[in-house]
Amino acid sequence: MCHDSDSRPPAPPRSGDVAERGTLELTAADGNQLSAAYAAPAGPATAGVVILPDIRGLHPYYVALAERFAEAGVPAVALDYFGRTAGLAETGTREDDFDWQAHIPQTTPAGIDADTAAGIEYLRGRTRPDLPVVTVGFCFGGSHAWRQSAGDLDLAGSAGFYGRPSLVGEAAGAARKPVVMLIAGADSATPVADQLELAATMRAAGAEVDDVVYDGAPHSFFDRAFGEWAEVCADAWQHVLALTDRVAVR
Numbered sequence: 273m274c275h276d277s278d279s280r281p282p283a284p285p286r287s288g289d290v291a292e293r294g295t296l297e298l299t300a301a302d303g304n305q306l307s308a309a310y311a312a313p314a315g316p317a318t319a320g321v322v323i324l325p326d327i328r329g330l331h332p333y334y335v336a337l338a339e340r341f342a343e344a345g346v347p348a349v350a351l352d353y354f355g356r357t358a359g360l361a362e363t364g365t366r367e368d369d370f371d372w373q374a375h376i377p378q379t380t381p382a383g384i385d386a387d388t389a390a391g392i393e394y395l396r397g398r399t400r401p402d403l404p405v406v407t408v409g410f411c412f413g414g415s416h417a418w419r420q421s422a423g424d425l426d427l428a429g430s431a432g433f434y435g436r437p438s439l440v441g442e443a444a445g446a447a448r449k450p451v452v453m454l455i456a457g458a459d460s461a462t463p464v465a466d467q468l469e470l471a472a473t474m475r476a477a478g479a480e481v482d483d484v485v486y487d488g489a490p491h492s493f494f495d496r497a498f499g500e501w502a503e504v505c506a507d508a509w510q511h512v513l514a515l516t517d518r519v520a521v522r
Contacts, residue, residue, distance in 0.1 A: 279333055279492070279496075279497055280497075281333065281337040281495070281496065282496040282505040283340065285506055286344050286513075287343045288314060288315060290311055291312050292310065293311040293312075293339050294311075295308065295309045296308050296309070298349075298351075298390040299390060300386040300387050302383075306351060306360070306390070307330050307361040307364060307365070307366075308349055308350060308351050309335040309338045309350040309364075309365075310347070311342035311347065313344075313345045313346065315345055318520035318521055319404045319428070320348065320399065320406075321341050321348040321349075321408050321516065322351065322391040322395070322406075322408070323338060323408050324408070324410070324414070325412075327376050327411065328366055329361075329366040329370070329372060329375075330361060330366050344513060347403075349394055351387050352366060353376070353387070354372075356379075356383055357378045357379075385423060392405045402521060403521070405426070406431060406515055406516055406519065407420055408431045408432075409430070410494070411436070411461070411492070412436075415432065415435035415436045417432040418440050421450075422446035422448065428450070428519035429519055430449065430450075430452070432453060434459050435453070437467060437470040444474050444477065445473060447474035447477045447478065447481075448477065448479050449479060450480045450482070450518070451474055451480070452481075453482070453484070454484060454486070455486065456492075457485050457486050458487075458490050459489075459490070460491060467483070468485070486501075486508075493505065
């Protein structure tokens with residue numbers, strides 16, 4: 273499990289009013305209907321984020337994270353992976369008893385990308401048609417965010433927390449869009465050396481890679497309950513927001 277069931281994301285380093293928040297349904301180009309969450313800042317949008325959750329899909333953690341991005345001035349959509357195999361989330365989110373183990377093996381990169389494209393389209397429809405969008409993923413989602421540096425999605429970049437290089441695969445050799453890699457130094461799921469090797473491969477392929485290792489930090493450190501990692505969480509926010517600020521339109 274990437275986060276405890278009651279975990280929630282830490283506050284961003286800047287805070288403003290949130291104009292809108294809630295869950296909704298999106299439809300991908302292949303007809304898939306998926307659950308999602310949207311949050312928007314009160315001010316004008318200059319860059320947006322599509323959140324790719326961990327293996328649990330649209331857990332309440334990621335609904336809260338979309339709101340955190342909106343507080344930071346960035347409209348965000350958080351996606352659920354399981355519309356094709358489990359249907360829409362009955363309560364709007366995937367709860368703790370959801371059997372993600374049965375559904376994660378049925379996901380595909382093509383399906384995740386189609387759903388990401390639906391998130392991009394929704395963000396631009398609610399803000400501006402030229403809105404630069406980055407993906408921000410966690411664990412399973414972080415892996416796919418890194419993979420999307422090499423894809424054809426209309427993305428300005430991607431950021432991933434504690435991903436798995438094996439899920440990026442050969443796409444690393446074609447990476448070209450800016451990538452942020454936030455690496456837990458004490459990650460028991462994936463060795464740091466493997467993630468740094470992935471960073472080197474993507475950099476050699478032409479992508480600008482911002483990789484940072486947080487020594488001693490555990491997998492899923494991005495949690496407000498981890499008081500001892502508050503400074504690490506604050507720094508991780510800075511790296512992600514530096515990417516959204518960099519690609520923003522004014």
